Amino acid sequence: MSTVATTPLPTLTPKDLSSDQDVRWCPGCGDYSILAQMKKALAGLGIPREKFVFISGIGCSSRFPYYMNTYGFHTIHGRAPTFATGLKIARPDLSVWVITGDGDGLSIGGNHLIHAIRRNVDIKIILFNNEIYGLTKGQYSPTSRIGTRTKSSPQGSVENPLRPLSIAIGAEATFVARTLDVDVNHLTDTLRRAAFHKGAAFVEIYQNCKIFNDGVFEYATDKSVKADNTLYLEHGKPLIFGKDRNKGIRLKGLDPEVVTLGNGVAADDLLIHDEKAEEPSLAYLLSRMVYPRFPECFGVFRAVERPTYEALINKQVEDVIRAKGPGKLEELFASDDIWVVS
Amino acid sequence: MSSVARSVEESPSESHERGGPVRHRVEELDSVVVRFAGDSGDGMQLAGTQFTNASAIFGNDISTLPDFPAEIRAPAGTLAGVSGFQINFSSQDIYTPGDLVNTLVVMNPAALKTNLKDLEKGGLLIVNSDAFTFNDLRKADYATNPLEDGSLSAYRVIKVPINTLNREALKDIRLSPREVDRCKNFFALGLVYWLYERPLEPTLRWIREKFAKNPAILEANTRALKAGYNFGETTELFPVQYRVPKAHIKPGTYRKITGNEATALGLVTASILCNKTLIYCSYPITPASDILHALAEMRRYGVRTFQAEDEIAAVGAAIGASFGGALGVTGSSGPGLCLKSEAIGLAVMVELPLVVIDVQRGGPSTGLPTKTEQADLLQALFGRNGESPVAVVAPCSPADCFDMIIEAVRIALRFMTPVILLSDGYLGNGAEPWLIPDVNALPRIEISHPTKPNHDGQFMPYLRDERLVRQWALPGTPGLEHRIGGLEKEDVTGNVSYDPINHEKMVRIRAQKVANIANEIPPLSVNGPEEGDLLVIGWGGTFGSITTAVNRARRKGLKVASAHLRYLNPMPKNTGEVLRRYKRVLVPELNCGQLLLLLRGRYLVDAVGLNKIQGKPFLVSEIESEIYRLIGS
Ligand code: SF4
Numbered sequence: 001m002s003t004v005a006t007t008p009l010p011t012l013t014p015k016d017l018s019s020d021q022d023v024r025w026c027p028g029c030g031d032y033s034i035l036a037q038m039k040k041a042l043a044g045l046g047i048p049r050e051k052f053v054f055i056s057g058i059g060c061s062s063r064f065p066y067y068m069n070t071y072g073f074h075t076i077h078g079r080a081p082t083f084a085t086g087l088k089i090a091r092p093d094l095s096v097w098v099i100t101g102d103g104d105g106l107s108i109g110g111n112h113l114i115h116a117i118r119r120n121v122d123i124k125i126i127l128f129n130n131e132i133y134g135l136t137k138g139q140y141s142p143t144s145r146i147g148t149r150t151k152s153s154p155q156g157s158v159e160n161p162l163r164p165l166s167i168a169i170g171a172e173a174t175f176v177a178r179t180l181d182v183d184v185n186h187l188t189d190t191l192r193r194a195a196f197h198k199g200a201a202f203v204e205i206y207q208n209c210k211i212f213n214d215g216v217f218e219y220a221t222d223k224s225v226k227a228d229n230t231l232y233l234e235h236g237k238p239l240i241f242g243k244d245r246n247k248g249i250r251l252k253g254l255d256p257e258v259v260t261l262g263n264g265v266a267a268d269d270l271l272i273h274d275e276k277a278e279e280p281s282l283a284y285l286l287s288r289m290v291y292p293r294f295p296e297c298f299g300v301f302r303a304v305e306r307p308t309y310e311a312l313i314n315k316q317v318e319d320v321i322r323a324k325g326p327g328k329l330e331e332l333f334a335s336d337d338i339w340v341v342s
Numbered sequence: 343m344s345s346v347a348r349s350v351e352e353s354p355s356e357s358h359e360r361g362g363p364v365r366h367r368v369e370e371l372d373s374v375v376v377r378f379a380g381d382s383g384d385g386m387q388l389a390g391t392q393f394t395n396a397s398a399i400f401g402n403d404i405s406t407l408p409d410f411p412a413e414i415r416a417p418a419g420t421l422a423g424v425s426g427f428q429i430n431f432s433s434q435d436i437y438t439p440g441d442l443v444n445t446l447v448v449m450n451p452a453a454l455k456t457n458l459k460d461l462e463k464g465g466l467l468i469v470n471s472d473a474f475t476f477n478d479l480r481k482a483d484y485a486t487n488p489l490e491d492g493s494l495s496a497y498r499v500i501k502v503p504i505n506t507l508n509r510e511a512l513k514d515i516r517l518s519p520r521e522v523d524r525c526k527n528f529f530a531l532g533l534v535y536w537l538y539e540r541p542l543e544p545t546l547r548w549i550r551e552k553f554a555k556n557p558a559i560l561e562a563n564t565r566a567l568k569a570g571y572n573f574g575e576t577t578e579l580f581p582v583q584y585r586v587p588k589a590h591i592k593p594g595t596y597r598k599i600t601g602n603e604a605t606a607l608g609l610v611t612a613s614i615l616c617n618k619t620l621i622y623c624s625y626p627i628t629p630a631s632d633i634l635h636a637l638a639e640m641r642r643y644g645v646r647t648f649q650a651e652d653e654i655a656a657v658g659a660a661i662g663a664s665f666g667g668a669l670g671v672t673g674s675s676g677p678g679l680c681l682k683s684e685a686i687g688l689a690v691m692v693e694l695p696l697v698v699i700d701v702q703r704g705g706p707s708t709g710l711p712t713k714t715e716q717a718d719l720l721q722a723l724f725g726r727n728g729e730s731p732v733a734v735v736a737p738c739s740p741a742d743c744f745d746m747i748i749e750a751v752r753i754a755l756r757f758m759t760p761v762i763l764l765s766d767g768y769l770g771n772g773a774e775p776w777l778i779p780d781v782n783a784l785p786r787i788e789i790s791h792p793t794k795p796n797h798d799g800q801f802m803p804y805l806r807d808e809r810l811v812r813q814w815a816l817p818g819t820p821g822l823e824h825r826i827g828g829l830e831k832e833d834v835t836g837n838v839s840y841d842p843i844n845h846e847k848m849v850r851i852r853a854q855k856v857a858n859i860a861n862e863i864p865p866l867s868v869n870g871p872e873e874g875d876l877l878v879i880g881w882g883g884t885f886g887s888i889t890t891a892v893n894r895a896r897r898k899g900l901k902v903a904s905a906h907l908r909y910l911n912p913m914p915k916n917t918g919e920v921l922r923r924y925k926r927v928l929v930p931e932l933n934c935g936q937l938l939l940l941l942r943g944r945y946l947v948d949a950v951g952l953n954k955i956q957g958k959p960f961l962v963s964e965i966e967s968e969i970y971r972l973i974g975s
Contacts, residue, residue, distance in 0.1 A: 019825070021837065050820045055662070058828075066825050066838065071817035073665055074827025075658070076688050082650070082658025083665065087817070089621055089646055090666035094817055112658070115651035313646055320641045327642035329611060329781045334597065 012049060014039035019069040025060060030181030030207035034128065035067055037184055041191035047095050054097045055084045057104040060135045061128035061207070064099040078109025081116035084123045085309075092310045095195065098125040102143040103133050106162050110142075114171035119309040120199045126191070127164055127202070130209035131216050138212035150212070165287035165301060168202040169280045175201035176283060176301040181208060182221050186232070186298060193300055199308050219291050220298075229291050233299030238270035241295045249294070256285055258294060275303045373432035375442065376534060378527075379457045380449030380470075381418050382425040385527035390427025392531055392548065396540045397431040419473075419481040424456045445537070447530055449473060449504070451482035458494075463596070467497040468533065470526070472505035500579050504529050504570075511569035515562050525559075525566040532570025542571060578712055599776040601740035601769035602629070605673075605699060606636035608747035610643045613669050615748065616755055616787035621663035623648040623656040624673045628711040629767040630701040633673045653681035657698065661685060664694045665826075667791065667816040669751060673699035676718045677708065679725070679762075686760050687726040690852060692826040693804075693812050695754035699747070702766040702882075704957040713957025714768035716882050717933035722762040723911050723940075729849045731856040733757070734911040736764040738885035741776040743769060746908060752787050753859055758811050764910070766932075768883040768959050791816050803836040810855040857912050866914040870896055870903030875973045877924035879949075881907040881937055884930055884960055891965035902969055907937070918945040926972055928952055930965050 017039040025031045042052060052070035056062035058077035065072030071094075075083050080098045088096050098116075105113050105127045116123060132150065133139040139152035143164065147156040168176050175197040179190040187205065194201035206217045219229045231241035231249070239249035240261070248270035250259045259265050274282060283302040290296060321327075376393065378386045417423060428443065442462040448454040450473040461467060474489055488494055489501060508529040512522045528549075535542060546564060553560035599607070613620035622645065624634045638647045646668075650656035656672045663670035672682065679700045689696040702718045704710025722734045733753050737746040743765055750761040792813045795801045803824040804812050815822040824836060832839035833847055868877070869889055880888045885906050892904040905920060907913060921927055921941065927949035929938040935951040942949055952968045954960055 021825075048820065050818055050823055053817045065827070068825075070823050072825035072827075073662075073692070074825065074829065075661075076684050076828055079654055079658045079685065082655040083662035085655070086621060086623060086648070086659030086662025086664075086668075086670060087666040088662075089648060089659070090619060090663040090668035090670075091817065094666070111651055112655055115655065313648075317641045317644060317646065321644075324642055326644075327640065329614060329643075332607065332610065332640070332643065333778045333781075334595075 012043045014043050016049060017042055017052075017069050019067055021066045023067050024063065026211050028208075028210035029060070030130065030205075030209070031061060031064070031128065033181045033184060034126075034187065034205055034207065035064065037187040038064075038126075038191055039068070041188045041195065044192070045095075045195055047195075051093065052095050052097065053084075053087060054099055055080045055087070056099040057101075057109055058135070059101040059104045059133070060130075060209075061099055061101040062104060078104050078107070079112060080104070081109065081112040081121075081123070081125065085116055085119070085121045088121050088123055089310050089313060092122070092314065096123045098123055100125065100127050101134075102127065102129045102131060102141045102164070106142045106164060106167065110167075114167065117168055117171040117173045117200045117202060120172070120174055120306050122199055122308040122310060124191075124194045124197075124201045125203070126194070127204050128207040129164060129204050130207045130213055131161070132209050132213035134209050134212055144213075145216075148213075163287055163290070164204045165202070166284060168204075169284045169287055169302065173202050173280075173302060174199040174306045175303050176287070177202070178204045178206070178296075178298050178301070180206045180217070180220060180298065183298070190300070193303070197303060199306055220296055229295050231289075231295040231297045233273045233275070233286070233297050233301065235273055235275045235300070238267045238272050240267065240270065247295075249289070256289060256294065275300050277302070278304070373430045374444050374538070375428060375430045376445045376447070376538070377426055377428040377443045377457060377460065378447045378449075378530065378534075379424060379426040379453035380447075380527070381452065382423050383418055383524075384425070384449045385524065386425045386427050386449070389527045389531045390429060392545045393427075393534065393540065394429050394431075395548070396535065396542075396544045397429065399541070399544045417481075419450055419452055419478055421452045421456055421482060424453045426453070426457060445534070447534060449526070449530065451478050451484055451488070454488060455482050455484065461497060463496045465497055466537075467494060467499045468530070469499060469501050470504040470530070471501035472503045502530075502533065502573070502579070504533075507569065507573060508566055511565050512562050515558055515565070517558055517562055521559070522562065525562045528563045528566035529570035529573075532567040532572075533574045534570075535567070536571045536574030542567060594777045597776055597778060599741055599744070600632070600771055601737065601743040601765055602632040602701065602771065603636055604737075604741055604743035604776065605747050605763075605765060605770070606633050606640070608744040609633075609637065609669075609671060609697075609751070610640055610645060611744070611781075611784065612748045612751035612787065613645070614643070615784055616669060616751065616789050618667070618669040618755075618789070619644055619646060620671065621646045621648060621660065621668045622671050622673065623650055623659040623663070625650050625653045625656045625678060627653075627675045627678050629703055629770045630673045630675050630678070630699065632770065633699065633701070653678040654685060657682040657685040657696075660698075661689050661692075661694055661696055664689075664696055665692075665817070667814070669697075669755075670695070671697040671699070671751075673701070675701050675703050675711075676705045676721070679718060679721060683721075683726045686732060686762075687728065687730045688828045689760040690726070690730045690732060691828050691831070693758045693852070693855075694826075695758055695814070696760040697747070697750045697754050698760060698762045699750075700762060700764050701770040702764060704955075710957040712767065714766045714883065714959060715932050715955065715957060716764075716766060716884070717936065717955070718764060719881070719910065719933065719936040720939070722764055729853065731853050732911065733759055733761040733856055733859055733909075734764060735761065735909055736882040736907070737769060738882060738906050738908055740769050742885075742908070744776065744779075748784075749863075749908075753862075755787055755789050756811070756862070757809070757855060757859055758814060759856060759859075764882060766883050789814070791819070792822060793819060795821060797834075802834050804831055804834050806851070806855075809858050809861075810851055860909075860912040860915045863909045863912075863914055865916045866905050866907065866920050868903045868905050868920060869893075871901055872903075873923040874901030874903055875924065876900070876902040876926045876928060876969060877921065878902065878904045878928045878930065878965065878969065879907065879921070879937075879941070880904070880930050881910060882932075884932065887960040887962045887965055888930055890962045891969060894962070894966055895969045900969065900973060902973065910937075910940075913944075917941075918947075921945050921947045921949070926950070928968060928972060930954075930960055930968070932959065 054065035054072045057080040084098045131143045140150045140157040142162045179187045227243040246261045249256045286297045378389045380386045443460045445466040446461045447468045449470045508526040549563045622637045660670035660672040704713040704715040737743040750763045754761040801822040829838045895902045930952040938951040
C-alpha cells in the first residue's frame with residue numbers, strides 16, 4: 001500500500017519499488033537477486049512508478065508482482081502474455097512486464113509466448129529459467145537436461161530440452177537476451193536494455209533453484225571455470241572468451257567452432273557479433289551454443305526495430321477516423337437498408 | 343414430433359420496443375409465404391403445385407396464387423415471360439395467399455425484377471446465380487448485376503448455381519442438355535422442400551406416375567429433387583429455421599438484423615454509452631465469428647479487435663484490457679467457453695469486468711457446429727472450479743441480442759464481474775426486423791475510477807461499496823499501485839490470505855455481490871393471465887415458439903401464460919412467486935432440462951420439461967401439443 005499521491009521524477013529509488021509484502025522465496029533462491037536488480041534497473045529509467053505493471057503466471061517466479069510496489073497482476077498458469085497483450089492494446093502508455101518461468105512460459109504457456117513475441121507487442125518478457133518445477137516441488141521442466149533426475153523422472157528425463165532463446169528467435173523476436181541471477185551488473189544492464197527496447201523483449205535469466213536444482217548453472221557461475229564456459233556478447237566485437245581471452249568462435253561451414261587465437265588464427269577470423277542483423281541466423285546460431293561443447297552466450301543476441309502490434313492497431317483506428325471522421329451510431333444503425341413503418 | 347412443418351411456426355409481432363419479451367397481447371401472423379418465379383419455360387407452376395400438394399398432404403391449410411405471364415410465349419428471359427406461383431401455408435385456417443413474400447425463389451433476372459417488390463425486407467431470396475449472365479441481365483433491363491451491386495442488401499440473398507448443380511447431379515443420365523436443364527425446377531423445389539422440411543414422397547410418387555413411360559426423365563426429375571434437397575442439407579448457406587417476423591408492428595424505422603449483427607452493434611453502442619474503448623478478443627469459431635467480422639469493420643468507432651492465438655488468449659487479453667480500464671469482451675461458442683473457464687474464474691477472483699459471449703451450438707465436444715442448442719446454461723453458471731458465481735443473461739430474439747449485450751456490459755461494469763451472454767446459433771444467424779433505437783434515449787452507463795486513496799491515505803483494492811462492489815483503480819494512477827491475482831484475497835486489503843475464516847467470508851461476499859445484481863434488473867413479466875393452470879417458462883431463442891404456442895392455446899380458452907427469463911443469474915427476484923401462481927409449470931428447452939433443474943432446485947416447484955436435442959428450434963406445434971397434453975383440450 002502506498003501513501004504517496006504523486007511520484008516525483010526522477011527520484012525513484014529501488015526502495016520505492018518495494019511492496020509491503022514479505023518475500024517468501026526459499027533462502028538462497030536466485031529470485032532474490034533478480035528482484036533486487038529489477039528494482040535497481042527500473043528506478044533509473046525515469047518512468048513514474050504508477051506506469052509499471054508486472055504480470056505473471058504461476059510458479060515460484062510468478063510471485064514476483066506481489067513484491068513490487070507497482071501495479072501487478074498474478075494471473076493463471078502460462079497465460080500472462082495474453083493479459084499483458086490485452087493490457088498493452090488498451091494502454092500503450094504503460095510499461096508492461098511479464099514475469100514467467102520455464103514451466104509457465106515454455107510448457108503450459110508456450111503458445112502464448114511465441115504469439116506475443118511474433119506480434120511484437122511492446123512487453124518485456126522475463127523468463128526465469130531454473131530448469132525445474134519449483135513450486136510443485138521438483139519435477140523436470142521443458143528446459144531440464146536429458147538425464148535430469150527428479151520426482152517425476154527418477155531414472156532421468158528422456159526429453160529433449162527446449163532452448164528458450166531459439167524459440168524466441170524462431171518466433172521472430174525483435175529483442176533477445178540472456179543473463180544470470182548472480183551476475184548483478186550484467187543482469188541490471190540487460191533489464192535496462194530490455195526496458196528501452198520498443199517491442200517485445202525476451203530475456204532469459206539463468207536462475208538457481210536452491211532447493212530442487214541447486215548448482216545446475218555452476219559451470220557459468222563458478223569463478224574458477226566460468227570464464228572458459230561463458231561468452232559475453234558485445235555488438236560489433238569478435239566472439240572472444242576464456243580466462244586468458246585467447247579463445248574465440250569461428251564459422252566452419254554453417255557451424256560454429258571453438259578456436260584458440262594465435263598459431264595463424266587472428267581475431268579477424270572470428271565471428272563478429274551483430275545484434276542488429278536483419279536476418280536472425282547469427283542470433284540463432286549463438287542460441288544453439290550449449291555447454292560443454294561451447295561456451296554459453298550472455299548479453300543481447302538480437303535487437304532490431306519493428307513496429308509494435310499495438311501501434312499498428314491503433315494506427316488503423318486513427319487512419320480510418322482521420323479519413324472518414326469518427327463514426328456516429330445513427331449512421332452505423334442505418335448502414336443496412338432501412339424501412340419506415342408509420 | 344408434430345406432423346406440422348416448422349415453416350408454419352408463427353412469430354409474435356415485434357410490437358415491443360427493442361426485441362424484449364412482449365408484455366402485452368400481440369396479433370400474430372402464423373403463416374409462411376413462398377413464391378417460385380422464373381421464365382414460363384422453367385416449370386414454376388409445376389413446382390408451386392407440387393409444393394402445395396406436399397404441404398396439403400403433410401397437413402397444412404393452404405392458399406395459393408398462380409401468376410401466369412400475359413403472353414403464353416413471351417421471349418425467354420424477358421420481363422414479360424415471367425411466371426410465378428405463390429403459396430401460403432399454415433397450421434391454422436388461412437384466408438389469403440399472403441401479402442408479402444417471405445421466401446422468393448427466382449430462376450432468372452427477369453423473375454427477380456418483376457417479383458422483388460413483393461419480397462419483404464429481410465426476406466429470403468434464393469437466386470439461380472447461373473442465370474445472371476450478361477445476356478440474361480440485358481434481357482431483364484438490368485444495367486448492373488443486382489447480385490453484385492448491393493441493391494439486394496435488404497434481403498438475405500442466397501446464390502445457388504442451380505443449373506450447374508443440377509447438371510452435375512444428372513450428368514450420367516442419357517438426356518439432351520436441354521432436357522437436363524428442364525429438370526432444374528425440381529432441383530429448386532427440392533431445395534425449398536429441405537428449407538421447410540416438406541416430405542419428398544408425394545412429389546416422388548407424382549414423378550413416378552407421371553413419367554412411368556419415360557424412365558430417363560423419371561430418374562432425372564427424381565434425382566434433381568433429391569439433389570436439391572441434399573444440397574440444402576449439406577450447405578451452410580441457410581439459416582436453421584425460417585421465422586415469420588412481422589404482422590402488426592410498432593411505427594418507426596427498421597432494418598433487418600441477425601443476432602450476431604445485433605450483438606456487434608450492441609457492443610459498439612455499449613462502449614459509447616460507458617465511454618470506454620471496446621477491445622473485442624476472439625478466436626474464430628462457428629457460429630460466433632460473424633461478431634468478430636462485424637466488429638473488425640468498426641475501427642471508425644474506436645473498436646479494437648484482437649484475433650487471438652486461441653480461446654484462452656482471447657479471454658486473457660479481454661481481462662487484461664479490462665484491467666487497463668477498457669471494455670474487454672471475448673466471444674466464442676461452447677467449446678471455446680470450456681477453454682476460457684479458468685480465466686473466467688480468475689476474473690471472478692480479481693473482480694474485474696468481463697463480458698463473455700457464447701453463441702451456443704450443438705454439443706458436447708465439436709458437436710454440431712452449425713446447429714443450434716441451449717445446452718451451455720449449466721456450464722455458464724457452474725463450469726469452473728470452486729465457488730465461482732458469474733452473471734448470466736440470454737437474449738430471446740435476434741434483435742434482443744442488442745439489448746442484452748448492453749445489459750451484459752452494464753452489469754459487468756457496475757458490478758465488477760464477469761457476465762456471460764448466452765446467444766445461440768439460431769439467434770446469431772437468424773434475422774428479424776429491428777426497430778432502430780433513438781441513440782439519445784439510451785441510458786448511459788456511469789462508471790468512475792478512483793484517483794485517491796480510499797482508506798486512511800492508503801488504497802484498499804478490496805474495499806467495497808454498499809452493493810459489495812470494489813473500486814476499479816486503473817494502472818497509471820499515482821498512489822493507487824496495488825496487486826491482484828488468483829490467490830484468495832484478504833478482505834479489504836486484497837493481500838494474499840490462506841486464512842480459513844477469511845476464505846469463507848470472501849466466497850460469500852462474491853456470491854452476494856452477484857446476487858445483488860437482482861436489485862438492478864426488471865422483474866419477470868408474464869404474457870397471459872397472472873395466474874392459471876399452466877405457466878410455460880423458457881429462456882433464449884425459444885421465445886418465439888413458446889409465446890406463439892401459448893397465444894394459440896389461450897385463443898382456445900386455456901388458462902395458460904408464458905414467461906421468458908432473459909436474466910439467468912441472478913434470476914429476477916419475483917421468479918419464485920410467478921412460478922407459484924400457476925398449477926403447473928412447463929419448461930421447454932433445447933437441452934435435457936437445464937433450466938428445469940435450476941427452477942426445481944431453487945424454487946421447489948414441480949415443473950416438467952419439454953426437451954428437444956436435435957440441433958433445431960422448437961416447432962410451435964410441439965410446444966402447443968405439450969400444453970394440450972398437460973392441461974387438456
Ligand atoms: S523452490 Fe526453487 S525456485 Fe522456488 S523459491 Fe525455492 S529455491 Fe526458488
